[in-house]
Amino acid sequence: MLAWTPFIDPLPGAWLHYWYLYLLPVALLISVIYKAIRMHELKGYVQAVAVMAVQIVLGMVGLAIGSFLLVEVFVRWWG
Amino acid sequence: MSLSLHDDERFQPVAAVLACVLPGAGHIYLGYLHRGLLIGGGVLAMFFGGLFIGGIDSIDSHEDRIWFIGQAMVGPVAFGVNYAHQANFKGYDSMGRLRSPGPNEGIVSQPDRAGQLRNMIVPGTPKSKKSLGRANELGTLVAALAGMMNLIAIFDAAHGRRRPKKVGGGA
Numbered sequence: 001m002l003a004w005t006p007f008i009d010p011l012p013g014a015w016l017h018y019w020y021l022y023l024l025p026v027a028l029l030i031s032v033i034y035k036a037i038r039m040h041e042l043k044g045y046v047q048a049v050a051v052m053a054v055q056i057v058l059g060m061v062g063l064a065i066g067s068f069l070l071v072e073v074f075v076r077w078w079g
Numbered sequence: 080m081s082l083s084l085h086d087d088e089r090f091q092p093v094a095a096v097l098a099c100v101l102p103g104a105g106h107i108y109l110g111y112l113h114r115g116l117l118i119g120g121g122v123l124a125m126f127f128g129g130l131f132i133g134g135i136d137s138i139d140s141h142e143d144r145i146w147f148i149g150q151a152m153v154g155p156v157a158f159g160v161n162y163a164h165q166a167n168f169k170g171y172d173s174m175g176r177l178r179s180p181g182p183n184e185g186i187v188s189q190p191d192r193a194g195q196l197r198n199m200i201v202p203g204t205p206k207s208k209k210s211l212g213r214a215n216e217l218g219t220l221v222a223a224l225a226g227m228m229n230l231i232a233i234f235d236a237a238h239g240r241r242r243p244k245k246v247g248g249g250a
Contacts, residue, residue: 005207006131007127007130007131007134007135008134008135008168008206008207009134009207009208009210010132010133010134010136010137010208010210010211010214010215010218011131011132011133011134011214016132016213016214016217019213019217022132022217022221025128026125026128026221026224029121029124029125029128030121030125030224030228032117032120032121033117033118033121033122033125033228033231033232034228034231036106036113036114036117036118036121037114037118037231037232037235042113042114
């Protein structure tokens, strides 16, 4: 068995058990880039990034709940 | 740098090219050092984050061409990683197909039928593990997201990014 080499091999399976937590750094980085592009002044940048990252995470949680309800509740109810 | 309505908002070809070459370089060229560093750092962190999750197999212009179009927006870095992947971690099988080696296959450079030196897949141990399932999905997606974010930065740098100042400073 080969040893894990970062950036060459994929993450070991155990690191992907809570794969959905990778949403947090991705949401943060998207916010960092987007706010750096869009803000007219960088005053209040950190707060704006934090707010946008939380909005993304809440939006994704909302989509997950909506998808769950659609598949597990409504489709079964209609079926 | 003063910001006033439409006075400097014009096409900036040099900034656009620099933004394509290195994420954030277009904004740095325009005088926005901090923005450029934040954009460049963010895009590269996302790209290499995808590489960290999915391994080098998540950057693949042959097997994941559509995704690579998105990843390519990061610039020469993406093409370099893809070249390293194709040249060092993939080989030709007995059917003449370029692919990643399986669990019990390795790569050796040897001449093909035409006498040209090529990476050939032979029984052995691979240099890297094939990225499959969720690791591959996440790695490919995050690296492609980095390219999409840099595309926005390229357009922004190309338009000079000199907008009128607004009260509140938000998006």
